[in-house]
Amino acid sequence: MTLYGVGLGPGDSDLVTVRGREVLQDADVVYSPGRLSRTVAIEHVPEDRIGDLDFPMTKDPDELRRAWKEAAAEIAPRAREGTAAFVTLGDPNVYSTFGHLRRTLAAFHDDVDLEIVPGVSAVTAFTTALGVEIDAGAGLSLREAANGASPTGPNRMVLFKVTDAPATHEGLVEAGYDVTYGRRLYMEQGETLVTDDPSDIAERDYYTLAYAEKRGLTTDRATDAFLESTERSEGIEHGDPVMGDD
Ligand SMILES: C[S@@+](CC[C@H](N)C(=O)[O-])C[C@H]1O[C@@H](n2cnc3c(N)ncnc32)[C@H](O)[C@@H]1O
Incomplete structure (x- = not known):
């Protein structure tokens, strides 16, 4: 069948x-x-x-x-x-x-x-676990970074198979990226870890990915204006939900 x-x-x-x-x-x-x-x-x-x-x-x-x-x-x-x-x-x-x-x-x-x-996929699980938002209009590339490889080029990348985080990190930082790592995201087995310090995850674990974003990327989102006005107003807390149902 x-x-x-x-x-x-x-x-x-x-x-x-x-x-x-x-x-x-x-x-x-x-x-x-x-x-x-x-x-x-x-x-x-x-x-x-x-x-x-x-x-x-x-x-x-x-x-x-x-x-x-x-x-x-x-x-x-x-x-x-x-x-x-x-x-x-x-x-x-x-x-x-x-x-x-x-x-x-x-x-x-x-x-x-x-x-x-x-x-x-880990591609989408990472956005929540790492607290990253891929905005409308933004590009996102998938790459592999096994054995310390540091692929570079695109503005935003999800890197799979990050088996030597310190070596991968060195290449990415040199190429102008900010990087966050996620290990065993939404996994019942082993410890889930999210960090931007590669020494936290220096020990090899196949179930590790990284999100790399070119430093200094700017966004042009309509609702950014709310953040700017919030920052100007004293006494208003960040992160209060406006619509809380989805
Ligand atoms: C052979 S790929 C499989 C990808 C899988 N088919 C998917 O769609 O997520 C294995 C790589 O996916 C990533 N990966 C898969 N699940 C993961 C998880 N729960 N947490 C972190 N990384 C994960 C790791 O980078 C790992 O080296």
Whole structure:
């Protein structure tokens, strides 16, 4: 019948979408690519319906292809006979392992129907957790910053895979960025941390992202005028809600 690629969101089991949860509850078998996504999935699926897949920790393309061929060969018959799901943290189409599975199925098992259930990506989870607002009209770029890389160029970037924050930070500051880091945002496992000090997160943790914004960016928002007048008026507190319902 169908293989569903289900985005689980950033890691809190209650940030799985209603549709995602329904698919997981109805699936005959649910596969997960890693321990963390499995921990989230079993909040919604009995453990005996979690399928077994073995993924090597490798970047070797031959080994990766072999592993994905094996995974697809395990999953395809289950998806033909019934309903199968493959979960990923965040969204299945954002820097995700799901792409490897989709391509492998297309190449070797193209009769398997595929449907994707989007998830709350770390891209959007960060805006709330880090207290950053991407204004209407602003540009935002996604980049990877593994092993201390410091991609630069765009005015605002979300950097994934920040595994060496001090090194990444050095390059970004030199290129004129202010940076905030978020670790394990909305995750039940491990400690959630938001900081602009890279030494707080010097220890490697794969579930770390950064938001980098060019220093001195100006905004031209209609409601900025309220802040200016508030700053001029003594005795008025910042942050009082005007409309409080959304
Ligand atoms: C392979 S990507 C997966 C992205 C995922 N598909 C998504 O849409 O969020 C893994 C990277 O996403 C980021 N990430 C995912 N979930 C996160 C979370 N809850 N807190 C912080 N970073 C997270 C980290 O930078 C991590 O290295």
